[in-house]
Amino acid sequence: MQRTLMEFRYLDLKHLGYSGAKVIINSTESKVTKTDSGGSNILKYQHDILQYLYIKLNENLRVPKVLGFSSQNGIDTLDLEIVRGVTLYHLFRSGDISRAKNAINTLWFSWSDKLLKNELISPSFTYLDKSNFQEKIKKIKNVATRLGIAQEKNVINCFKNVCYIKDFSPTYCHGDFTIENVIVSEENLYLIDFIPSPFPCVEQDLSKLIQDGIAGWSGRLDSEGSFNFELFLVIDKLVRDSERMRIVNMSTLQSLSFLTMLRILPYITNDSEKIRWLECVKRLRKYFS
Amino acid sequence: MRVVIPAAGKSSRYNSEKPKYLLTHPSGLLMIEIVLLSIIKRVTDCQFSIVILHEHDLKFDASEVLRQIALSNNISLDVIILKNITSGPAETIYKCLKQASISGPFLIKDSDNVIDFDAASINLDGCDGILLGGDIAKHNIVDVHQKSFIISDTNGRISNFVEKRVVSNIVCFGLYGFSSAQFFINYFEKVFAMKYSGEIFVSQVVQAALIDDKSFFYREALSLNDWGIWNLWMVERRRLRTFFIDFDGVLVKNTGRYGNPNWDSEFLPIKKNMLMIKKLYESGAQIILTTSRPSHYEKRISSLFQTYGIIIFSYVFGLNHSERVILNDYSDSNPFPSASALNIIRNGDLTTFSDTLN
Numbered sequence: 001m002q003r004t005l006m007e008f009r010y011l012d013l014k015h016l017g018y019s020g021a022k023v024i025i026n027s028t029e030s031k032v033t034k035t036d037s038g039g040s041n042i043l044k045y046q047h048d049i050l051q052y053l054y055i056k057l058n059e060n061l062r063v064p065k066v067l068g069f070s071s072q073n074g075i076d077t078l079d080l081e082i083v084r085g086v087t088l089y090h091l092f093r094s095g096d097i098s099r100a101k102n103a104i105n106t107l108w109f110s111w112s113d114k115l116l117k118n119e120l121i122s123p124s125f126t127y128l129d130k131s132n133f134q135e136k137i138k139k140i141k142n143v144a145t146r147l148g149i150a151q152e153k154n155v156i157n158c159f160k161n162v163c164y165i166k167d168f169s170p171t172y173c174h175g176d177f178t179i180e181n182v183i184v185s186e187e188n189l190y191l192i193d194f195i196p197s198p199f200p201c202v203e204q205d206l207s208k209l210i211q212d213g214i215a216g217w218s219g220r221l222d223s224e225g226s227f228n229f230e231l232f233l234v235i236d237k238l239v240r241d242s243e244r245m246r247i248v249n250m251s252t253l254q255s256l257s258f259l260t261m262l263r264i265l266p267y268i269t270n271d272s273e274k275i276r277w278l279e280c281v282k283r284l285r286k287y288f289s
Numbered sequence: 290m291r292v293v294i295p296a297a298g299k300s301s302r303y304n305s306e307k308p309k310y311l312l313t314h315p316s317g318l319l320m321i322e323i324v325l326l327s328i329i330k331r332v333t334d335c336q337f338s339i340v341i342l343h344e345h346d347l348k349f350d351a352s353e354v355l356r357q358i359a360l361s362n363n364i365s366l367d368v369i370i371l372k373n374i375t376s377g378p379a380e381t382i383y384k385c386l387k388q389a390s391i392s393g394p395f396l397i398k399d400s401d402n403v404i405d406f407d408a409a410s411i412n413l414d415g416c417d418g419i420l421l422g423g424d425i426a427k428h429n430i431v432d433v434h435q436k437s438f439i440i441s442d443t444n445g446r447i448s449n450f451v452e453k454r455v456v457s458n459i460v461c462f463g464l465y466g467f468s469s470a471q472f473f474i475n476y477f478e479k480v481f482a483m484k485y486s487g488e489i490f491v492s493q494v495v496q497a498a499l500i501d502d503k504s505f506f507y508r509e510a511l512s513l514n515d516w517g518i519w520n521l522w523m524v525e526r527r528r529l530r531t532f533f534i535d536f537d538g539v540l541v542k543n544t545g546r547y548g549n550p551n552w553d554s555e556f557l558p559i560k561k562n563m564l565m566i567k568k569l570y571e572s573g574a575q576i577i578l579t580t581s582r583p584s585h586y587e588k589r590i591s592s593l594f595q596t597y598g599i600i601i602f603s604y605v606f607g608l609n610h611s612e613r614v615i616l617n618d619y620s621d622s623n624p625f626p627s628a629s630a631l632n633i634i635r636n637g638d639l640t641t642f643s644d645t646l647n
Contacts, residue, residue, distance in 0.1 A: 095440050095456025097449035097499065229493055230449060233500045236483060287483075 025082065031067050034078045042195065043069070043076040049194045050080070056120055061110050062188045083192070085185030089218040092179065092231045101234050103184050108209070108238055111191075112202045112247050115171040133198050137162060143265045147274055154281045161258035168201040168252045177205035179231070180218040199256060203248050207256040209235050214287060215261065215280035254288045290332050290411070291395040291470075294339045295381040296321065297371045302518045305621040308345045310400045311354060312522065313622045315529035320401065320516060322358045327403045329364060332396070332411060337366040339400075340385040346370055377488035383477040386470045395470055397491060399463030403514040406464070410508035413466050417503040418495065420447060421464040421510045428460075428513050431521055436460040437492045441507040449499065452492040462513050465491055472498070526623075528573045533605075533615065534566065536580040536590065538635040552582055556593050562639040567597050569646065575602040581610045 024033045036043045047069040054063055067079040088107070091100040114120050141159065144150040174181070175195035183190040197204050211217045213235035216228065242248045261281055268274050300309040310321040318326070321339070329335050337359075345351045352368040359366035369388050375381045382397055394413050406421055413419060422439050430436065439459040440449040449456065467473045476497045480489055483497075495505060516522045537543045542557035544550050550557075570576050576599060578590065584606040594601055619627035631642055639646070 095438065095449050095451050095454065097440070097496075101500070230451070230496050230500070232483065233497055237500055 027082070030082050032064075032080045032082055034080070036076045037074060039074075041076075043078040044071070045196055046194055047078050053120065053191075057114075057191075059110070060106065060188050061114075062190050064190055064192060083183045083185060083190045085183045085190070087218075088179040088182040088184055088189075089212075091184050092228055092234075093219065097230050097234070099184075100231075103182075103189060104179070104209075104234060104238065107182055107189050108206070108242070109247075111174070111177075111205070112242070115173060115202050115205070116247065118171055120172045137262075140262050140265050143268075147265070147268060149274065149278060152278065154278065154285050157285055158258045158262055158281055161255045162262065164251065165199060165255045165259060168199055168203060168249070168256075170200050171202060173197050173200045173202065173204045174208075175200075175204070177208040178218045179209070179212050199259075201252065201256075203253040203256050206239065206242060206248055206253055207260045209238065210253075210257045210284070210287075211260045211264075214284050215264065215277070217264070250288075257284060257288070290334060291336050291338065291391055291393065292328055292332065293382055293385050293391070293395055293397050294321070294324070294337060294400050295378045295385070295397070296400040297340045297342045297345075297375060297381045298378070299374060303522070304519050304624075307349055307621055308342070308351065309516070309522070311345075311349055311351060315526055319354070319358065320522075321355070322362065323403060324398065324400055325358065325364055325366070326362060327405075328398060329362075331406060331408050333408075335365065337364060338369055338385055338389055338391065339366060340369045340371060340381050342374065343370050343372045377490055379477055379480070379489040379491050379494050382491065383474060383481075386474055391470045393470060394466065394468050395473075397463075397465040397467070399517070401516045402463055404462050404464055405511040405513075406508070407511070410510070411464075411466050413468050415504075416506050417468045417472060417498060418505040419466040419508050420450065420461050420495070420505060421508050422459050422461040423510050423513060425458050425460055430460055430513070431515070432518060433460070435517075437490065439507050445507045447495075447499065447505040447507050450492045450495045450505070452490045459507060461492070462510050462515075464510070465495070472503075523624075529575070530569075531575040531577060531602075532566070532569060533577045533579050533613070535613070536578055536582065539633065539639070540566065541593070543635050552586065556589070558593065558597075559636060559639075563597050563599075565639045565643065565646065567599050570599045577601070577603045577605065579605045579608055579613065581608050583607055 022035045024035075026033060034043055034046075047066055050063050050066045054065055057063055064083050065081040067081060068077075069079070070077045086094075088100065088103055091103060094100075137159070141150060144155055144159075149155050174191060175197040176193055181191065181193045183192060208217075213232040216231075219228075239248075239253070243250055261277075261284055264277060268277055296308065296310045298308075300307075303309045303312075305312060310319070310324075312320050314320055314323055316323070325337060328337075339355055341351045341355070352370060355366060355368050358364070367389060369385045371381065371384055371388075375384060385391070386395075396411060404421060410421060411419060420439055425433060434455065435453055437450060437452045437460070438455060438457045439447055439461055440451070440457045441447045441459065450461065473494060476494045477489070480493050480497050499505060514525070516525055534540065537552075540559060540562055542559065544552055544554060546552055566576060578601050580586070580590075582590075584604070587604055587606070590604070591601060615628045615630070617623075617628040619625040629645075631645060633639060633642070
């Protein structure tokens with residue numbers, strides 16, 4: 001009856017360089033190669049978690065297969081299978097809300113279920129050391145001071161909220177659970193770009209979706225603009241359902257959402273980004289009020 | 290059926306101080322009057338609620354004008370006056386529903402376009418709402434990126450309704466139906482609570498309902514005449530210009546009262562020029578024929594035009610064989626130049642002026 005004007009890209013990888021790693025697509029060998037200087041050990045972490053989850057996740061929620069990992073001359077290299085599909089971000093962007101809504105519901109409820117049942121946790125995984133967390137917060141405060149917004153009441157409120165992150169039930173979490181880190185293929189949903197988190201819990205992952213809904217983090221470099229009202233509506237419903245089903249603790253979710261917002265601050269490079277960020281913080285504060 | 294028409298905007302896309310709905314159409318009717326008449330043709334027992342700004346009422350006597358329109362056309366109409374500009378059309382409708390205590394099913398109709406549709410299209414039985422629209426390939430739609438787009442399945446069930454983002458080839462034409470006023474109020478309040486700044490569109494109220502799996506259906510409209518932006522209104526006005534056209538030497542080879550050939554001889558039409566006039570006539574122009582000939586030539590001249598499929602709006606016979614000058618006033622609603630002239634050499638080619646004429 002009708003065609004969608006936006007054509008899906010058959011292979012839709014994220015903008016290069018989001019997570020700092022360099023990404024090369026080798027379509028003849030059907031693999032994606034990520035390289036990093038190795039100092040952060042991020043690719044080693046991704047290698048370990050992907051290998052582990054590749055066996056654990058075998059229903060419609062999956063991760064790409066690891067094809068190889070090497071560390072030579074201070075350069076880490078991770079080879080992954082190419083996952084063919086579109087990111088969940090692009091599915092929202094296309095306007096196909098029913099498919100996007102189904103995908104995000106399946107994603108969130110099956111992922112949070114696995115987290116809460118501790119089906120995925122592995123003692124071999126190391127998380128960020130919380131001892132340097134205060135140091136990181138201090139650095140973010142310095143950024144806020146440099147940007148001249150440290151004394152804004154919404155910013156003060158942000159930092160105040162972060163102080164309350166203590167009562168959370170540690171499970172495992174993706175760490176960067178944004179809609180551009182999910183690839184929707186014909187059959188499955190694939191999680192990519194895991195990162196370690198100092199607060200490994202379900203609320204941490206939901207806070208990243210809230211960041212997408214409120215601040216339009218995914219697709220922020222998209223020339224068409226990133227804020228997407230229907231995404232906000234869908235994520236709001238997800239939050240309300242998660243609260244109703246007692247999947248999340250709202251107080252922890254609130255604190256982690258403010259932390260997530262604060263972690264954007266060091267990426268701000270100009271005044272318009274600063275104004276937009278302040279608007280998002282205001283929106284987030286109202287959302288939880 | 291209750292029909293709410295939000296007309297409390299600033300008409301910011303119009304170069305006119307007067308709100309667009311009060312502008313006079315070339316037909317002599319006001320824009321809003323044409324919109325109202327187009328709806329009562331297709332919807333039975335219409336009860337209109339038109340929402341206007343207090344500022345426009347003060348400056349342009351808008352509510353009185355609307356009351357006079359209602360009276361002269363036997364239309365049932367309430368005027369809802371808002372003191373201040375709202376955050377957008379959705380809030381305007383919300384305030385109207387609240388202020389006028391409207392309940393039950395209702396339609397929302399934009400004030401700046403005319404849509405043709407089957408009466409069955411607005412049947413709200415068994416669904417939460419309907420949206421009328423059309424395929425961009427089938428309709429002449431300008432400013433596509435400013436429109437709202439509908440995504441629906443093969444049964445017409447809508448899965449998304451997106452503002453100003455091209456996500457499908459179906460554009461909403463600005464006619465919406467809701468199963469109840471309370472339904473709209475509830476979802477507007479929800480969106481209002483979530484959206485902290487900026488304009489709130491009807492599409493966002495519908496989106497909020499769609500997220501809750503409410504059922505909205507897409508219904509295809511038959512035609513659209515859109516005046517949403519100033520340029521479109523100008524195109525409409527241009528389409529409906531009045532042409533005073535001399536007969537001899539412009540449309541037929543020139544002859545005089547005496548000599549051979551003369552006025553009684555067989556007409557020798559200038560075909561290119563006749564076809565040019567036919568095109569203008571078919572697009573809606575009024576053709577007034579001016580000539581020095583006496584009125585007993587009307588029958589012959591009229592027959593000639595009939596062979597070209599042109600009906601002359603009026604004839605002016607017996608004019609002086611002299612310069613013809615038109616005097617006309619100009620204003621916001623009929624902007625400068627409100628009169629113009631083309632001088633063509635006797636028996637010349639009108640098509641060389643096609644840019645000016647079309």
